[in-house]
Amino acid sequence: MTLAVQCLNDRTGKGEGRPAFYVMKALFTFQLRIAVFLCLFMVGTLRMAAQNRVELVFAYGSEKEEWINEATAAFNRLGAKTAEGRVIHVQGLPMGSGECMDRVANGSLKANLVSPASGIFIKLANAEVRTRTGKDLVGETENLVLSPVVIAVWKPMAEALGWGSKPVGWSEILSLSKNPDGWGSLQAPQWGQFKLGHTHPEFSNSGLISILAETYAGAGKTAGLSLVDVTRPEVEDFVRGIEGTIVHYGASTGFFGKKMFQQGPGYLSAAVLYENMIIEANSGKYPLPFPVVAIYPKEGTFWSDHPVGVVDAEWNSAEQRRAAKRYVQFLLAPEQQRRALAFGFRPGLVDIPLASPLDKAHGVDPSEPKTTLEVPKPEVIRAVGQLWQKAKKHSRVVLVMDTSGSMNSGGRIENARKGAAQMLRLMKDEDTFSLLAFNARINWAMHSQQLAQGRATAEKTIASLWANGGTALYDAILAAHEDLQKSPDTGKISAVVVLTDGLDTNSKTSLELLMKAIRFDSENNNTRVFTIAYGEDANKAILQQIADATQAKSYSGTPENIESVFKDISTFF
């Protein structure tokens, strides 16, 4: 640098006396050029890097998210290349298994490889795509990991059912659910009624598996379930009996597990979960009041076998397909498979023996299940879905909609109307719907209408909402809650869905009084309040508090995502 400065001074002959100024100026000019050059160079480099990569989109069932996240990060760090010399980069997209296969089948998600939680979803998607294109969506698959679907039960309750001394299954749960004394029939009246949770079968693998297992148990079969079986009255009675104990449905198996382990036996006696979730619960992740154990239904269950396969679609190039196979090989390598075992999954690689934490100390039995069920044909699966629609626990829903003046801004009211209409579409004809619109006052726009008759009216009423005035949020929630509680119906799921974009400004009811009135009590006060904090001005903390008090769920909504928020809420009904 000294030499450069010397040269610089020699050239001008004017540096004497003020070389520092010129040096600084020259350096500044130089640095500017270098900066411009480097920016251009970096842009070029990044473009070249992008061109030198093969991107793979991997859509998979969210049950294995933690393991896949870890394994995919390790794979991407390796910098594995295709035969063409391009670096393979995998982007994992965890989602519900049903959603995963639906979106890939209809082309709205251009995934290169998929792994739903169960082969049932591959079978259904292939059947659907084959009717359109004449070929399967996914060809040969390999099992990444395995985990049987089990009934997770608090250990004292499982023992009361006979767990540990005899085979237990759906029939024990049915007789308990039909007994008006509930747990009292098993000398445990202090536990109240038996309460079961499983996910919505149209959105989640474990929900679909639950209703298939219930139907098989009702038909007394383990294979060859037929359309005739599904229409038998005693099978419908069996499914109706089990479904009558449902607390509510939901989109995510993980949500049920988490809620059950956090809220304790007062919230759920049992839930249909994956075996690995029992292991996770008993590994110290939650402060459990009792251990949780896995009941492997004696009538049989299904394996969640996590098949992985390459998508046979025009967007998947030959290079991407080969790259996808490299990635699958990586996931099936011993190192990754051993990590899967640590996450509570049974490895898909036969060379790895089953060991801790797959043991009785973690509430599971590696020698189970003793019996598994045959995956029915696609048309039978669809018929079971229709049977569930008839036999499921239906809902009473009050939609509490903020129509205060602030809802006029940013298209909030328009999008909220669209979201509410979306929820309405997903509700069944047997469900009952009320609409309570509020600003400074509360107005019953529609009250307790069964949707079989009132759907069109409900749609019109929602579409006619407009915004003006203040916000009497607490009064509105209290009114909706009291309306459902004054005529309790344990045969239905009772829920209030609240959408608001601001703070309470006009209520006579205090927050303290509201919380006292709505707090969940499994025997007498079991209406759940789902809340949507719509936009930035809503008080998310208070709305979360309200949802938590009723063991429901709180959402953050925006005009952009509000339809998907309502869709998610509808999976609880």
Next chain:
Amino acid sequence: MSDEPKLTLIGKLFLLLILGACATGAWWAFNRHSAAAPGTASGASVASSSASAIPGPSEAVPSGGNASQATLPGAVGSIEIGVAYGTEKKRWLEWAAEEFPKTAAGRGIQVNLIPLGSIEAAQAITGGDKRIDAWTPAADLYTDTFVREFELKHGRPPISQQEQLALTPMVFVSWGERTQPFMVRYKEMTFKTVGEALKASGGWGGIAQKPEWGFYKFAHTHPSQSNSGLMALLLMAYDFHDKTRGLTMADILDPKFQGWMVDIESSVVEFPNSTGNLMKDMVLKGPSSFDCVLVYESVAIDYLKNAEGRWGTLQVTYPRKNLWSNNPYYVLATPWSDSRRQAAATALMKFLISEPAQKMALTHGFRPGNPAVPILFPESPFTTGQKFGLKVDLNGICESPKGEVIHNLLVGWNNNVRPH
């Protein structure tokens, strides 16, 4: 004129030097980026330390249509041949595809392994699949039909040379814990007793007072998609008629046999398309999925150890009548194959029957086709596996029936057994 300072030539050179250094640094960063994920500081070191976890480009790719490759980098006059094979030999052939190019005879020869079921492969070759230079199905059951159809279409015989690579019979594989009560109840494991167990009232409750084991579950592969599935039907036919040779059309069309066969088959849990997948499923999912399967002895041997670490021991039982799968290797003389490719395919065949390759076949559970390679020695799987029921000497070996008998057996199955 500006009175700003100007750079001298040396100054410019100096600055160019710095720019060059920057460019070199950026290029180094780019290369590093290519070798690791963006934003990963330690990508390079992780790549080198974990590289063994992922197979390289020359390593095998699992079945599904893509070829496995064994390349000889830099070989002069290298040639590529495709070998269609039954997946029961997957592990052994993948080893061979790696090792063969390292030999003098295999230098410069790249072997592409193409996994195809027997019928599928025969149809592909007849249909003109130019990737295939050699074919090694599990058995020669389809060979007559293949040769006839190929000659009809191409006007020439398709096989220039052939060799028997290895032998393996069929076996029943069942869980040790459940085999004993089965034997107490039925005394022997045959198609007849398996059929009775499948129909037992109350499943295991009726068989051995074990209702918690559910129904008795038996499986073999799909007869139209997998050679071992066809073997199962043939063994049923030989067993029913209690003969080892001379299976006729009349035997197959016999209504009593058809009724008996359909009765058993309608209770079979599943008909997978690959013997390896069936056995793997049994080991992965345990007795809940299958109590008993009918597979090749070699496939059973490959999985015996794996099962021990999962669900307990497996037990091998030989059917009263049996058939050899002789794993033939055919060098194809197709119109699209030239003498160099046929010579390369022949060289691979010679390698596969050489002593080192035959010893490797034995470790994968095959009985060597080369009589110079012994079967029984202390480390042989046939010695160590005796506790699982493995034995070398077999009785009741049946002959391969004629093509028309096989064809009608399949037609009967397809017409009368529920398709899956």
